[in-house]
Each structure stands twice: as structure tokens, then as C-alpha cells.
Amino acid sequence: MASGIERPLDLLNSAKGKEILVQLKTGKQVVGTLLAFDIHINVVLDNAKEVENGEQTKNYGLTFLRGDTIIFISPSNVKE
Amino acid sequence: MASGIERPLDLLNSAKGKEILVQLKTGKQVVGTLLAFDIHINVVLDNAKEVENGEQTKNYGLTFLRGDTIIFISPSNVKE
Amino acid sequence: MASGIERPLDLLNSAKGKEILVQLKTGKQVVGTLLAFDIHINVVLDNAKEVENGEQTKNYGLTFLRGDTIIFISPSNVKE
Amino acid sequence: MASGIERPLDLLNSAKGKEILVQLKTGKQVVGTLLAFDIHINVVLDNAKEVENGEQTKNYGLTFLRGDTIIFISPSNVKE
Amino acid sequence: MASGIERPLDLLNSAKGKEILVQLKTGKQVVGTLLAFDIHINVVLDNAKEVENGEQTKNYGLTFLRGDTIIFISPSNVKE
Amino acid sequence: MASGIERPLDLLNSAKGKEILVQLKTGKQVVGTLLAFDIHINVVLDNAKEVENGEQTKNYGLTFLRGDTIIFISPSNVKE
Amino acid sequence: MASGIERPLDLLNSAKGKEILVQLKTGKQVVGTLLAFDIHINVVLDNAKEVENGEQTKNYGLTFLRGDTIIFISPSNVKE
Known part of the structure; x- marks a missing residue:
């Protein structure tokens, strides 16, 4: 699992077309x-x-x- | 749907001339x-x-x- | 109306010599x-x-x- | 202990594949x-x-x- | 009045040696x-x-x- | 005392291997x-x-x- | 008085070896x-x-x- 991630953006690349969760600095x-x-x-x-x-x-x-408003992005867990 | 968007700015390009909703950091x-x-x-x-x-x-x-005051821009949903 | 604006700074260029409203981040x-x-x-x-x-x-x-204190600039509506 | 760390990123490099604790600016x-x-x-x-x-x-x-939301990263102490 | 100001820094240049009012982000x-x-x-x-x-x-x-603490500079009105 | 410090980073260089006090922006x-x-x-x-x-x-x-969370670093006074 | 200051950093250069007052953004x-x-x-x-x-x-x-925590530096008035 989580194979093939050499650089941080690799994770975003592999998440294209999938649901992601984005945490904003606004809360x-x-x-x-x-x-x-x-x-x-x-x-x-x-x-x-x-x-x-x-x-x-x-x-x-x-x-x-806008990227500078983002704390984290999680492709794997959009429903809690 | 949402075809032809390779890079984030492609969305803004396709929204030229249309109504958009801009969320500012001020709330x-x-x-x-x-x-x-x-x-x-x-x-x-x-x-x-x-x-x-x-x-x-x-x-x-x-x-x-000014761009640095913007959280997100949504071309598709100006009325809620 | 609003013709000839290809890039955002074109609006400021066309507003030279005219009254503008500047919204600061301080409110x-x-x-x-x-x-x-x-x-x-x-x-x-x-x-x-x-x-x-x-x-x-x-x-x-x-x-x-200073530019980094500005949220928006509106040339068209200095009186409300 | 803590040998081989010439530059700050050396610590992160040596922590690849291990558990780390990340302190965010949000607290x-x-x-x-x-x-x-x-x-x-x-x-x-x-x-x-x-x-x-x-x-x-x-x-x-x-x-x-996102890096700009991080205060510190500690590879050595994930449980307190 | 206000002649010869092509770029914003021209105003500061013309104010050298004169009294100015500086508004800081601290208020x-x-x-x-x-x-x-x-x-x-x-x-x-x-x-x-x-x-x-x-x-x-x-x-x-x-x-x-330091420049990044400044909101505006006004050479013309140091007394209110 | 405090000789040989031509540039600010010289102080950090001379403090390598020694105890330092770091003041964070979080307080x-x-x-x-x-x-x-x-x-x-x-x-x-x-x-x-x-x-x-x-x-x-x-x-x-x-x-x-992370450097952008630091206010000051003092190598000389880790105990008060 | 205050002669020989062509650029802002000239003031800091002339203050080397002297007492200065530094105002931080923290207050x-x-x-x-x-x-x-x-x-x-x-x-x-x-x-x-x-x-x-x-x-x-x-x-x-x-x-x-760290420079980005500084509002102003005054070499001339360390006691008030």
C-alpha cells in the first residue's frame, strides 16, 4: 500500500479522478x-x-x- | 462533465464571460x-x-x- | 461595457486619473x-x-x- | 546518536518509512x-x-x- | 499638483527629506x-x-x- | 566576546553542537x-x-x- | 545629522557595534x-x-x- 510515492505531489497525481478531502485553514x-x-x-x-x-x-x-488556504489533502478518507 | 481541465487555471479560462462566485478570506x-x-x-x-x-x-x-485574498472560485453555482 | 480588459492590470490602467475605491484588509x-x-x-x-x-x-x-494590504479596487463605484 | 545530520532535511530523509509527529500551526x-x-x-x-x-x-x-502549516516534525517521539 | 508620478515609488522619491506619515499594520x-x-x-x-x-x-x-509592516505612506498630511 | 560574527548565520554556525533556546511565534x-x-x-x-x-x-x-515559525534563537542562555 | 544614509540598510551598517532598540511584531x-x-x-x-x-x-x-518578526529598529534611542 502507498507504493510509488517518491515526492509529495505523486499522491495528488494518483488521486486524480477520485474523491478527496481538503482541510482549509479557515477550519x-x-x-x-x-x-x-x-x-x-x-x-x-x-x-x-x-x-x-x-x-x-x-x-x-x-x-x-487556492493552494495557500489548504492545510492537508486526504484522498483516502472522504467519509468519516 | 468537467472535461478538458488539465491544469487549475483551465477552469478559470473556461469561466471567462460567465458568472462566478468568489469566496474571500475575510469571510x-x-x-x-x-x-x-x-x-x-x-x-x-x-x-x-x-x-x-x-x-x-x-x-x-x-x-x-487581489488573488491572495481568495479562498475559492466557483463558476458553476452563483445562486444558492 | 468593460471592453478591452485582457489582463487584470488592464482595469487599473484604464482607471488612471479617475476616482477609485480601495478596500483594505484592515476593514x-x-x-x-x-x-x-x-x-x-x-x-x-x-x-x-x-x-x-x-x-x-x-x-x-x-x-x-502598499499592495499587500489591498483586497479589491473598484474604479466604478466610489460613492455608495 | 543523531549522527550524519549535516542539513535539516537530512533528518526528514532518515525518517522516511518511520512514524513521525507533526505539529501544525492550528495547534x-x-x-x-x-x-x-x-x-x-x-x-x-x-x-x-x-x-x-x-x-x-x-x-x-x-x-x-502542506509545508507552510507545519511548526515542527519529530521522528523520535510519536507517543507521549 | 501630483505631477510627475509615473510609478508608485516616484512619490516616495519626491518625499525624500520631507515629513511623512506612515500607517503601520499594528494600527x-x-x-x-x-x-x-x-x-x-x-x-x-x-x-x-x-x-x-x-x-x-x-x-x-x-x-x-520594515516595509512589510506598512499599510500606507502619506507625505502630504503629517498633522491632522 | 562575540567575536568573529560577520553575518547573522555565523552565530548559528558557532552554536552547532551546543544548547540553544528557540522562541516560537506561538509563544x-x-x-x-x-x-x-x-x-x-x-x-x-x-x-x-x-x-x-x-x-x-x-x-x-x-x-x-520550520524556520518561519521562529522569532529568535539564543545560544547563550538556555536556563533562566 | 543623519548624513550618509542613501539606502535603508546604511542605517543598520552605521549602527554596528552600537546599542539598538528592536520592536517585534509580538509587541x-x-x-x-x-x-x-x-x-x-x-x-x-x-x-x-x-x-x-x-x-x-x-x-x-x-x-x-529573525527579520520577518521585526517592525522597526532604532539605533538612537535605547532608553526611554
Whole structure:
């Protein structure tokens, strides 16, 4: 498991097309399907939904997230 | 759906001329028609309106938004 | 309307010599005549006035504003 | 002990494949197995778990952590 | 008035040797005679005085101010 | 005393292998033996201990500290 | 007075070997003898003392101060 990850961005590359969980510095979380990312960790999610306390509160659809607002990204655990 | 997005900025490029929702780090949201953007995610909106709790509170018209104040941009869901 | 804006700085260029509204990260707003700007969005305003709750509270005259303190700049709507 | 560390990143290199403790600027701690890191101190952890007051509260599995949210990383002391 | 200002730093250049008002991000203001500045907007003031609520509270004399702590600089209005 | 310090990093270089006190922006202090540092002021400490109000509260052992979380480093005064 | 200061760093250069007052973003002040500085405004002080409300509260001796935590440096007025 977790094989083939030499550099941090390898994880994001392998998560393309899959659901990811994004923790923002604001304290909120966003889940969605990862479509694209760049070296600034800017990401584009499809079907992006804001999550608070495990509840999906808002639906933003296709969304561009600025990398400098992100704490962590977890591809493996979008439902808790 | 969401085809043709290889890099994050591709989403912004495809949103030119359309209404977008911009979430600011201040907690406020701005909606408007995307006219231009650059690699710093500076954007120019036409008919920019501030939104609080789903209400449009102020009308700024043509507006330049500095990229480092932006959390996310969503082209697909300007009305909630 | 809003024609000829290919890049975000085009808006600032077209606003030279005109009144603009600058929203600062501190929560305050400044209005004044745009004399100059650079790629850091540093701007020089003539006849700069601080605005709180729609009231002009202080008059700073000719003023240099550091770009990293700016949220947005709106040339089109200096009076609300 | 602690031999062979000429530059700070040498410590992270020697910790690959081992459990590390990551202190975030948010005040939270994350523990997990270090899989990869880069010069921005972006890290990928396997089996990442959030820790509050010594209790493991959430399990994020494979996780990308942005370097600019990190205060310190300690490979030697994941249990207190 | 305000002629000859092509770029923002032109204003600072024309203010050398004159009194300026510096608004800091901390909320405090400093007045003093501008002796030098650089592209980071680091400035050196002679006879620098801290101002709170229009009162000069402390006298720091010759002072180096780091550019990233500055909101705005106004050469024209040191007394309110 | 304090001879041979031409540039700030000279002090860190001369402190290698010695105990240092690190003041973090979070308000906490860490003491430990300096093993390595780089130009970002990232440091690696051996036997790192968190200090609050003069009390050593936690022991992190070998630790990587990110430079941008540091206010000051004092090699000469680890006990107060 | 204040002659020979063409660029901001000239002031720091002329203050080498003299006592300076450093205002930190944390609100605290540090006084000490300036031994070295660099373009990031990292400084090394000898005999560094923390000052709160005009009282010297802690003595850190030889100290490295990170430039990005500094608001201003005043060589001329270490006692108030």
C-alpha cells in the first residue's frame, strides 16, 4: 500500500479522478473529485461540497481552490 | 462533465464571460462576471456584488480582486 | 461595457486619473484619484480619503498604498 | 546518536518509512508514517491520525500536508 | 499638483527629506523625515515619532521601518 | 566576546553542537542541541524540550523546526 | 545629522557595534548591541534584553533575531 510515492505531489497525481478531502485553514473541509492541481497546490474539484461537523452544508459544484488556504489533502478518507 | 481541465487555471479560462462566485478570506463572498485573471489569481469581475448570508448587500460594478485574498472560485453555482 | 480588459492590470490602467475605491484588509476603505500602480498592486492615490460606514473620516492627500494590504479596487463605484 | 545530520532535511530523509509527529500551526498534531517530503516541507504521511491532548481523534489514512502549516516534525517521539 | 508620478515609488522619491506619515499594520502611526527607502518599502525616518489618536507618544529618533509592516505612506498630511 | 560574527548565520554556525533556546511565534520556547540549520533558519535540534514559564513540559527528542515559525534563537542562555 | 544614509540598510551598517532598540511584531521590544545583519533584516544582538513597559525583563545574551518578526529598529534611542 502507498507504493510509488517518491515526492509529495505523486499522491495528488494518483488521486486524480477520485474523491478527496481538503482541510482549509479557515477550519472548514471540502470534499470533491480531484480534476487538476499545480505546484502551488491550487486544485480544481468537481462536485465540491463544504463539510462542517461531518455534514455536507453547501454544494459548490466545479470549484477552484487556492493552494495557500489548504492545510492537508486526504484522498483516502472522504467519509468519516 | 468537467472535461478538458488539465491544469487549475483551465477552469478559470473556461469561466471567462460567465458568472462566478468568489469566496474571500475575510469571510465575504463576491459574485460577478469574470473578465480577466492572471497566474496570481488576481481577477477582474464585472457587475461585482458582495454577498452575505445569501443576500447581495453591495454593488461594486467593475472590480479588481487581489488573488491572495481568495479562498475559492466557483463558476458553476452563483445562486444558492 | 468593460471592453478591452485582457489582463487584470488592464482595469487599473484604464482607471488612471479617475476616482477609485480601495478596500483594505484592515476593514477600512480609501477613495482617491489613481495616479500610479505597479505589478505588486502598490498604488498612489491623490486626494486620498478614509471611509468608514460610508462617511469620509480622514483626509490623507497624496498617498502611497502598499499592495499587500489591498483586497479589491473598484474604479466604478466610489460613492455608495 | 543523531549522527550524519549535516542539513535539516537530512533528518526528514532518515525518517522516511518511520512514524513521525507533526505539529501544525492550528495547534493540532498529526502522526503517521513519512512517505515523502520536498524542500517546501510538504509531506505525505501514511496512516495519518489527528492527535488532541494525546488522544487520536481522527484517522485520515494517506494524507498530503502542506509545508507552510507545519511548526515542527519529530521522528523520535510519536507517543507521549 | 501630483505631477510627475509615473510609478508608485516616484512619490516616495519626491518625499525624500520631507515629513511623512506612515500607517503601520499594528494600527499605530509614525511620523518623521524620510531619509531613504528601497523596493521592499523599507524606510529610514529621522526624528521618528509614534502617534496614537493624534498625540505623539514616543520619540524614536533615527529609525529603520520594515516595509512589510506598512499599510500606507502619506507625505502630504503629517498633522491632522 | 562575540567575536568573529560577520553575518547573522555565523552565530548559528558557532552554536552547532551546543544548547540553544528557540522562541516560537506561538509563544512557546524550545531548548535543545543544535545539529543543523539552513538559510531558511530551519533547524534540527537533538533532545528538544518544550518550555513554558521556565518549566520543561514536553520532550520531543530529535526535532525539525520550520524556520518561519521562529522569532529568535539564543545560544547563550538556555536556563533562566 | 543623519548624513550618509542613501539606502535603508546604511542605517543598520552605521549602527554596528552600537546599542539598538528592536520592536517585534509580538509587541515586545529587545535592546542589545548590533553585531551583524543581512538583507532579510535578520540581526544578531549581543547582550540582548527583552523590554516590557520600559522594564528589562529577560536577558538572552547573544541572540539571533529573525527579520520577518521585526517592525522597526532604532539605533538612537535605547532608553526611554
